[in-house]
Amino acid sequence: MDGFQSFPAPAKVNLFLHIIGQRADGYHLLQTVFRLLDFDDTIHLKVRADGIINRTQDIKGVSAEQDLCVRAAKLLKQHSKTELGVDIAVDKRIPMGGGLGGGSSDAATVLLALNKLWNLNLPRQTLIDLGLTLGADVPVFIFGQNAWAEGIGEQLQAVKLKPAWYIIMTPQVHVSTVEVFSAKELTRNTIPTTIAAFSRVGASNNLHNDLEPVVSQQYPAVAACLEWLSQFTKARMSGSGASVFAEIENKALAEDILAKMPHEIAGVPVFRCLARGLDKHPLYEYASE
Numbered sequence: 001m002d003g004f005q006s007f008p009a010p011a012k013v014n015l016f017l018h019i020i021g022q023r024a025d026g027y028h029l030l031q032t033v034f035r036l037l038d039f040d041d042t043i044h045l046k047v048r049a050d051g052i053i054n055r056t057q058d059i060k061g062v063s064a065e066q067d068l069c070v071r072a073a074k075l076l077k078q079h080s081k082t083e084l085g086v087d088i089a090v091d092k093r094i095p096m097g098g099g100l101g102g103g104s105s106d107a108a109t110v111l112l113a114l115n116k117l118w119n120l121n122l123p124r125q126t127l128i129d130l131g132l133t134l135g136a137d138v139p140v141f142i143f144g145q146n147a148w149a150e151g152i153g154e155q156l157q158a159v160k161l162k163p164a165w166y167i168i169m170t171p172q173v174h175v176s177t178v179e180v181f182s183a184k185e186l187t188r189n190t191i192p193t194t195i196a197a198f199s200r201v202g203a204s205n206n207l208h209n210d211l212e213p214v215v216s217q218q219y220p221a222v223a224a225c226l227e228w229l230s231q232f233t234k235a236r237m238s239g240s241g242a243s244v245f246a247e248i249e250n251k252a253l254a255e256d257i258l259a260k261m262p263h264e265i266a267g268v269p270v271f272r273c274l275a276r277g278l279d280k281h282p283l284y285e286y287a288s289e
């Protein structure tokens with residue numbers, strides 16, 4: 001791709017996700033830990049002198065107006081008042097609506113990369129504040145470190161996580177985040193835990209994903225993936241699904257499980273991947289403090 005520069009947009013998993021309350025505007029108060037992964041989309045950008053923000057490739061099912069990459073670029077242009085524009089193309093690998101934060105990470109990468117390419121030198125917190133207006137999951141990718149998150153996911157503190165591999169299983173069903181959060185049966189009263197307790201016990205014991213029972217009930221393929229992966233080790237859903245994952249320290253064991261994974265479950269095709277946990281976002285240095 002002539003004249004384009006390429007930037008990674010890593011996926012995430014939520015090691016657990018507790019819902020501890022709800023705000024007056026309907027948004028849910030969470031406690032979660034985000035782990036960044038070395039599995040990513042690639043964003044290609046080419047600066048334009050004419051100020052136009054242009055998507056050069058379609059993303060199936062996402063119009064240019066909805067595209068979080070285009071929306072991120074427009075937002076940053078509006079905020080910074082730059083006269084520059086950009087051509088944007090995305091290689092999507094992260095399954096869409098999979099609870100792996102792909103769209104949010106694409107948006108964060110556009111903000112971080114254009115901060116550099118448009119010579120804006122905006123501080124990280126400004127990019128985080130802009131990102132939050134695009135979605136609750138965008139800030140963590142700009143924060144750029146594995147994070148303990150509270151609020152609606154925007155109050156972030158860095159956490160140190162041990163090296164690990166993640167086996168990911170995504171049944172190709174579309175889970176609506178809005179519907180899951182609005183389900184009557186969703187429990188919203190998990191007792192708050194603390195970052196210190198998480199650091200002591202890790203993501204084991206009574207840490208869980210409150211969205212998991214709701215999604216498993218509505219999507220049998222998600223329940224079947226959880227059951228399949230649980231034969232080997234502790235399995236959990238990420239975010240609002242449909243991805244299910246297991247954390248494994250030993251790569252050979254993870255590869256062995258991946259090799260056994262079915263291509264289809266409960267009549268639904270399954271996307272499969274093995275990813276290494278990252279310590280930092282590859283574009284961490286693109287924002288100043």
Ligand SMILES: C[C@@](CO)(OP(=O)(O)O)[C@H](O)COP(=O)(O)OP(=O)(O)OC[C@H]1O[C@@H](n2ccc(N)nc2=O)[C@H](O)[C@@H]1O
Pocket residue numbers: 014017026027028029030098099100101104134135136137138151152153177178181238239240241
């Ligand atoms: C559940 C999580 C956990 O990481 O991830 P995903 O599964 O989407 O990756 C996120 O909180 C999702 O973040 P994101 O996908 O950016 O959600 P948004 O676009 O901000 O919100 C979509 C809708 O979900 C509901 N929502 C979202 C976040 C939150 N803390 N409370 C909510 O009630 C709201 O109804 C909102 O309109």
Ligand SMILES: Nc1ncnc2c1ncn2[C@@H]1O[C@H](COP(=O)(O)OP(=O)(O)O)[C@@H](O)[C@H]1O
Pocket residue numbers: 059061062066067068069090094095096097098099100101102103104105106137177239240241
């Ligand atoms: N660049 C993009 N990549 C993926 N999804 C996008 C993008 N722009 C907008 N979207 C919309 O955001 C929704 C959520 O996408 P994604 O972040 O991949 O999943 P999740 O929030 O479940 O982790 C998609 O279903 C899609 O409609």
